[in-house]
Amino acid sequence: xxxISTRFALLMAAAAVVPLLAYGAVSIISxxxxxxEAVIQGNLNVARRAAEQIELYVSSSIRMLQAVxxxxxxxxxxxxxxxRILKNYALKFPExxxxxxxxxxxxxxxTSRIGxxxxxxxxxxxLEKNGVxxxxxxxxxxxxxxxxxxxxVEDADQRRWxxxxxxxxxxxxxxxxxxxxxxxxxxxxxxxxxxxxxxEPESKSLVARREEIAAHPLIAPAGTDASSSRAMxxxxxLEYSDWAVDRIGGKRHGTILGVRAQVPFFDWTVVVEQPISxxxxxxxxxxxxxxxxxxxxxxxxxxxxYFWGRSFIDPILRLTRGTRALAEGHLDERVAVxxxxxxxxxxxxxxxxxxxxxxxxxxxxxxxxxxMFGRVSIGLVHDLSTPIQNIGNVCKMITMLFDDLEYRETxxxxxxxxxxxxxxxxxxxxxxxxxxxxxxxxxxLNRVLAEVAESMLGSAQSxxxxxxTALCFGPLYIEGDRYALNRVYGNLLxxxxxxxxxxxxxxxxxxxxxxxxxxxxxxxxxxxxxxxLATIFDDFVTTKKRGLGLxxxxxxxxxxxxxxxxxxxxxxxxxxxxxxxxxLTQARPEQLAVS
Numbered sequence: 001x002x003x004i005s006t007r008f009a010l011l012m013a014a015a016a017v018v019p020l021l022a023y024g025a026v027s028i029i030s031x032x033x034x035x036x037e038a039v040i041q042g043n044l045n046v047a048r049r050a051a052e053q054i055e056l057y058v059s060s061s062i063r064m065l066q067a068v069x070x071x072x073x074x075x076x077x078x079x080x081x082x083x084r085i086l087k088n089y090a091l092k093f094p095e096x097x098x099x100x101x102x103x104x105x106x107x108x109x110x111t112s113r114i115g116x117x118x119x120x121x122x123x124x125x126x127l128e129k130n131g132v133x134x135x136x137x138x139x140x141x142x143x144x145x146x147x148x149x150x151x152x153v154e155d156a157d158q159r160r161w162x163x164x165x166x167x168x169x170x171x172x173x174x175x176x177x178x179x180x181x182x183x184x185x186x187x188x189x190x191x192x193x194x195x196x197x198x199x200e201p202e203s204k205s206l207v208a209r210r211e212e213i214a215a216h217p218l219i220a221p222a223g224t225d226a227s228s229s230r231a232m233x234x235x236x237x238l239e240y241s242d243w244a245v246d247r248i249g250g251k252r253h254g255t256i257l258g259v260r261a262q263v264p265f266f267d268w269t270v271v272v273e274q275p276i277s278x279x280x281x282x283x284x285x286x287x288x289x290x291x292x293x294x295x296x297x298x299x300x301x302x303x304x305x306y307f308w309g310r311s312f313i314d315p316i317l318r319l320t321r322g323t324r325a326l327a328e329g330h331l332d333e334r335v336a337v338x339x340x341x342x343x344x345x346x347x348x349x350x351x352x353x354x355x356x357x358x359x360x361x362x363x364x365x366x367x368x369x370x371x372m373f374g375r376v377s378i379g380l381v382h383d384l385s386t387p388i389q390n391i392g393n394v395c396k397m398i399t400m401l402f403d404d405l406e407y408r409e410t411x412x413x414x415x416x417x418x419x420x421x422x423x424x425x426x427x428x429x430x431x432x433x434x435x436x437x438x439x440x441x442x443x444x445l446n447r448v449l450a451e452v453a454e455s456m457l458g459s460a461q462s463x464x465x466x467x468x469t470a471l472c473f474g475p476l477y478i479e480g481d482r483y484a485l486n487r488v489y490g491n492l493l494x495x496x497x498x499x500x501x502x503x504x505x506x507x508x509x510x511x512x513x514x515x516x517x518x519x520x521x522x523x524x525x526x527x528x529x530x531x532x533l534a535t536i537f538d539d540f541v542t543t544k545k546r547g548l549g550l551x552x553x554x555x556x557x558x559x560x561x562x563x564x565x566x567x568x569x570x571x572x573x574x575x576x577x578x579x580x581x582x583x584l585t586q587a588r589p590e591q592l593a594v595s
Contacts, residue, residue, distance in 0.1 A: 019316045024294040027323075028287055035283030040237045040259060043180055043279070047261035047272040052185055054171065054270065055263045061166050062149060063133050064320065069151045069162045069301050083110040093168075097146070098165040104158050112193060117164045121150045127191070129265060137168070137196045144169045145196055168196070175199045184274030189219055191267040193344075205498070218260045218271050222380040222577055236260055239276060289349075296342040315347060322350060330357050364579055385489040387418035391456030414455050421486060438481040438561050442587040444512055445485075445517050452489040453508055464502030470509045476517040478582040480562050488555040492521040492578050495552070499525030499576065512584070519580040527572040 024438060068089050072082055086099040090112035100111040100119050111117040114369045122135035134147040143170040171188070175197040178186040185199035193214030198204050206213070213219060217240040237259045255276040260269050318335050325333035334354060335347045369445045394414045401407040460467035489508075496506045500523045509520040537556040559566045559580055570576040 011576075017321060021298075022295070024290065027290055032287060035280065035286075039257070039279050039283070043184070043237060043257065043259045043272050043274060044261065045187070046178065046180055047259050047270050049561060050175070050272070051263045051268075051270045052529070053174060054188065054268070055265050057171060057174065058168075059265060061164075062129075062151075064089075064093060064096075065132070065151055065162065065164050066148055068099065068164075069153050072162065073153050074155060079110050083112070086110060086112040095166050095170070096164050097114065097140075097167050097170075101153065102161045102163055104160065108229065109160065117163075119148050119165050121147055121163055123159045126150075127266065134266075136192075137190070137194060138210075140167070143208060145172060145207070154418045172197050180270070180272055180274045181278045182274060183278050186212060186270060186272045188263075189213060189216070189269045189271065191269075193219060196268075209585075216271070218258050219269060221483055290346075292348050293342040297346075300341060310388040315344070319347060319350060322354075326354060326357070331361060386494055387421045387455075390455045390460060391415055391418050393462065394455075398459060410454065413451075417456065419450060421483060432458065438484050439477040440481060440562065440590050442477050442585055443480050443482055443485075444589070445478050445480070445519065445582065446471045447475070448480075448482055448485050449489060449508055449510060449519065452486055452493065455499075456490070456493045459497055460506060463497050463499060463500075464504075465500055466505045468507040469507060471505065472510050472512055474512075476510060476512060477585050477587065478517055478562075479585050479587070480582065481558075484558045484562065488558050488580075489521070491555045496523035496560065496576070497520060499523055499527075501525065513581075515584050517582045517584055519582075520577055522577045526573040527576055528568070528570040529572055533570060537566070 028340050042086055068085065071085055077085070082101060086101065089581060090096050090099050096112070098111065098113050098119055100113070100117040101109040102117075102121065103109055105247075106120060108117045122133045125136060131152060133150040139146050140146045147166055147168060148163060149166055150161050150163045153162050158456065174200050175186050178199055183202075186197075187195060187199060187203070188197040190193055193212045193216075195206050195211050195213050198207055217238050218235075219252040237257070240256055241255060256273050257276050257279045258271055258273045260271045262269060322333050322335040331354060334351050338344070360451055391414070393412050397407065398411045428589040449471060450469065457467055493506065493508075500506060506521070506523045509522070510516045511520075537552050556566055562582065564580055564582040566578060566580045568578050570578065
């Protein structure tokens, strides 16, 4: 009897131990790998958000300097007027500690300073982006970071430079505010290895000493590929020793987890560093607790397996089922464990983990809704920019052609038409939650195209392009929505203008093929690579450096709503052609039918 009891006890203990060991091993391995990836991804998100904020901060100063240059360019202002403009901007925007307009030979024309100018056009070691020169970073008299920006100003008789000394104090504050845990911090490095900001107080002296940190593990290339003898790319995350201690002394933090993110426009690098002991502290504690719980459970089951064998197996099976359900996405799954031993604690920890996952999922949903709201806002800005730009263009032209009665009529028609478009867009805002279907009426496709081409003529001329229209003889009546078609043609023409270099040509053609109207928008631009054509109409896909790629996706949806089709053909270096086909209708506009 004793042997049978012992054998049964061992059998029951083994039946509980094997699933528990398997569950524990899978949990530890998953926890170790998942926690490491989660920590790295979280730190990467911090670095990427910091990179976006830094790019936005410095880019705003560049855009403001471009705005100043635009006010000075070919305006015919005299020196005192130019000086007043510079001083007004220097007073209004504290980031500009000095604004100076220089001649081609570097002599000062006007300056916002009281006294002699202290800035010059950056030399050959400067960074050049889109015509803007940026010098290496230095510290001013108050030990704050500063840089010099220069932008060319075209005048009637010569080329001048608008030079600004820009204080980057806010950049330091921005980096100082970045914290990961208690000891995680950030630093910013330029493309040539110059350290310009460091969030750790002990390491700020590296900035003051203008240290070059090109040898930083996340800045220097990872090595050379022996098979191809090419430099291997630097990884986005690394674990390395505290490299800064050897330069400045101080307390050594041991092994560091570092992640990096690029500031694309300036080719800077944002590095977020956190000691390994802090970064993996919680997962290590959880792993130790899990190991202890498993060890205690094994000891209990081997001791009293015969008496509590069945009650011991059931909680493990419930934990296993709960884990599987959780892995399949059933976040409402909970484990009912009545025991007060370690398995009960493990079940409670599992339920707490499931509760946390529900909270995290809800937080992710909130962030997704916020992101979607941002995308919708950007889409609205995308749609509103074209009519506003058209109104701005005709307003610029009316100042020069006010005495031209014919152009005044054109001006009135364009402004009225574009204001109707804007009003329609604002009305759409009221129906975001419940979209309104398109209203189809018989309309002349040729007339709609002619009006859009007329309104976009100013944009084409300002871009140095030729806009041609070749409309087939006679009207082309289709069932459509004038506002929706204006959006489609506006998007296509705007994209063509942006893709075509000055002196290029954009043309609009209409033809009648059987019972269909065919519209072609052609340009002589750079073209679209073949591998991008398959996804060109997808949401958030774009071939441009900026923008979310909503224009073509919106255009395709509108065309399909109107019962038409849109296709694209392109050849790199030669241009792109968008072709739309609409079914012709025998119906006529109401006014035409009455007459």
